Amino acid sequence: xxxxxxxxxxxxxxxxxxxxxxxxxxxxxxxxxxxxxxxxxxxxxxxxxxxxxxxxxxxxxxxxxxxxxxxxxxxxxxxxxxxxxxxxxxxxxxxxxxxxxxxxxxxxxxxxxxxxxxxxxxxxxxxxxxxxxxxxxxxxxxxxxxxxxxxxxxxxxxxxxxxxxxxxxxxxxxxxxxxxxxxxxxxxxxxxxxxxxxxxxxxxxxxxxx
Amino acid sequence: xxxxxxxxxxxxxxxxxxxxxxxxxxxxxxxxxxxxxxxxxxxxxxxxxxxxxxxxxxxxxxxxxxxxxxxxxxxxxxxxxxxxxxxxxxxxxxxxxxxxxxxxxxxxxxxxxxxxxxxxxxxxxxxxxxxxxxxxxxxxxxxxxxxxxxxxxxxxxxxxxxxxxxxxxxxxxxxxxxxxxxxxxxxxxxxxxxxxxxxxxxxxxxxxxxxxxxxxxxxxxxxxxxxxxxxxxxxxxxxxxxxxxxxxxxxxxxxxxxxxxxxxxxxxxxxxxxxxxxxxxxxxxxxxxxxxxxxxxxxxxxxxxxxxxxxxxxxxxxxxxxxxxxx
Ligand SMILES: Nc1ncnc2c1ncn2[C@@H]1O[C@H](COP(=O)(O)OP(=O)(O)OP(=O)(O)O)[C@@H](O)[C@H]1O
Numbered sequence: 167x168x169x170x171x172x173x174x175x176x177x178x179x180x181x182x183x184x185x186x187x188x189x190x191x192x193x194x195x196x197x198x199x200x201x202x203x204x205x206x207x208x209x210x211x212x213x214x215x216x217x218x219x220x221x222x223x224x225x226x227x228x229x230x231x232x233x234x235x236x237x238x239x240x241x242x243x244x245x246x247x248x249x250x251x252x253x254x255x256x257x258x259x260x261x262x263x264x265x266x267x268x269x270x271x272x273x274x275x276x277x278x279x280x281x282x283x284x285x286x287x288x289x290x291x292x293x294x295x296x297x298x299x300x301x302x303x304x305x306x307x308x309x310x311x312x313x314x315x316x317x318x319x320x321x322x323x324x325x326x327x328x329x330x331x332x333x334x335x336x337x338x339x340x341x342x343x344x345x346x347x348x349x350x351x352x353x354x355x356x357x358x359x360x361x362x363x364x365x366x367x368x369x370x371x372x373x374x375x376x
Numbered sequence: 377x378x379x380x381x382x383x384x385x386x387x388x389x390x391x392x393x394x395x396x397x398x399x400x401x402x403x404x405x406x407x408x409x410x411x412x413x414x415x416x417x418x419x420x421x422x423x424x425x426x427x428x429x430x431x432x433x434x435x436x437x438x439x440x441x442x443x444x445x446x447x448x449x450x451x452x453x454x455x456x457x458x459x460x461x462x463x464x465x466x467x468x469x470x471x472x473x474x475x476x477x478x479x480x481x482x483x484x485x486x487x488x489x490x491x492x493x494x495x496x497x498x499x500x501x502x503x504x505x506x507x508x509x510x511x512x513x514x515x516x517x518x519x520x521x522x523x524x525x526x527x528x529x530x531x532x533x534x535x536x537x538x539x540x541x542x543x544x545x546x547x548x549x550x551x552x553x554x555x556x557x558x559x560x561x562x563x564x565x566x567x568x569x570x571x572x573x574x575x576x577x578x579x580x581x582x583x584x585x586x587x588x589x590x591x592x593x594x595x596x597x598x599x600x601x602x603x604x605x606x607x608x609x610x611x612x613x614x615x616x617x618x619x620x621x622x623x624x625x626x627x628x629x630x631x632x633x634x635x636x637x638x639x640x641x642x643x644x645x646x647x648x649x650x651x652x653x654x655x656x657x658x659x660x661x662x663x664x665x666x667x668x669x670x671x672x673x674x675x676x677x678x679x680x681x682x683x684x685x686x687x688x689x690x691x692x693x694x695x696x697x698x699x700x701x702x703x
Contacts, residue, residue, distance in 0.1 A: 175614035323574070
């Protein structure tokens with residue numbers, strides 16, 4: 167009766183029924199390679215967090231309705247969004263990433279970091295033409311510009327690796343969308359993003375002939 | 377065709393002679409060991425490299441039964457790494473190149489790990505986990521570049537292990553010692569698990585683990601540190617596999633030698649119908665062969681610099697470097 171539609175790293179996604187409604191069952195599955203304590207701890211807090219933040223984000227963007235949260239089964243039942251992911255569309259329509267920028271900035275304006283913004287986590291509902299954002303398991307409340315800059319960096323990173331053929335355009339639209347909506351000054355924000363991108367590599371950038 | 381590769385990014389001074397069909401004719405190295413409990417000091421390390429260089433170079437040529445005149449190119453590790461260390465290798469390479477009139481090829485250390493890994497394991501187009509001292513990255517090749525899928529936001533996995541090792545008195549690099557200790561741990565202690573998208577943060581684990589050393593057995597802390605850090609990496613690797621659907625996954629860099637990590641990644645590879653390749657332990661750490669082999673690949677494409685334009689780049693970004701053989 168329930169049909170597996172996606173086997174992610176973290177969760178299995180089933181299409182099923184909730185009364186008369188089409189719904190998604192997102193079930194966080196056990197990771198046998200992790201020690202038991204860590205695995206169940208992560209599944210629990212992410213299920214709780216995702217349900218909470220899916221609801222919280224509704225203040226400013228569209229997210230699927232949460233119908234049920236099962237803490238013992240690590241399951242969230244939510245509205246099924248019939249449509250396509252941005253990942254499937256962006257290679258022909260790099261301008262769509264404008265929406266990604268806008269949605270991310272709206273979350274940030276409301277003190278929320280998504281934690282995992284990427285092109286698989288934006289769904290275009292075909293009937294309504296509206297965009298939904300999903301996958302809030304790593305999401306959290308924060309007022310730190312640094313956390314927002316990490317989100318921005320993550321999305322840029324993903325389009326660079328997954329949509330490299332249209333990266334330049336997609337990034338430009340993403341950035342436009344973001345700064346059309348964000349309350350933070352662009353220069354200051356981009357300095358932060360660049361600082362983050364340097365940090366994991368080597369502290370200083372120095373090239374010289376000798 | 378044969379060429380020489382010189383490695384000197386951090387602890388290791390290495391030299392290797394390789395043929396352009398991938399036969400490693402020699403691979404000699406000498407590793408700088410800081411005093412126990414201390415970190416690498418760039419100037420001390422570079423002094424070590426200068427001291428051992430003549431011996432290492434000579435031995436690499438003798439083992440390969442060649443002389444400088446027989447070489448077709450000289451490759452050196454131009455970064456990223458520690459400035460004073462990089463300069464030792466670069467200066468020597470430049471000198472040999474100018475004196476014997478051989479093409480000089482500066483190469484990227486991290487890509488050296490990857491391409492040597494591909495040569496030795498036979499992986500064709502893998503998702504790569506680059507886990508060396510200076511890199512913790514998940515990459516895949518596309519359009520003549522190694523593209524970064526995910527990376528650390530602060531310290532690398534190697535630094536996490538070495539710095540933890542140092543705080544309990546091991547000299548760096550201390551991966552094998554920390555691993556041995558961890559295998560005796562039994563009780564799991566929760567440490568900060570920080571995954572953001574495909575990126576990771578290890579600095580919270582380090583400070584928490586050091587602090588908790590006063591309350592828990594050192595074996596349990598080593599065990600928990602490995603469990604949390606490797607689980608983070610395994611999780612992001614799995615996400616990358618699920619998204620890219622690559623049929624191969626390859627692990628390179630010093631941390632690749634860790635058994636527990638291998639166990640986790642084997643599980644993930646199997647779940648996603650991907651084949652796991654791990655660089656042989658002898659070549660996991662920094663070495664000259666990774667530089668020589670990358671030099672050989674570039675040599676086929678005619679890449680070189682004039683000796684007066686030799687450079688080092690302490691923070692050379694991996695995704696800026698063109699790799700023409702990777703479509
Ligand atoms: N409410 C929904 N309506 C329609 N499709 C959905 C819905 N939720 C999830 N999906 C589909 O399932 C996929 C995976 O969902 P989600 O990102 O929540 O799971 P995940 O396991 O966290 O993924 P990841 O592999 O990124 O960790 C989405 O990209 C989308 O295609």
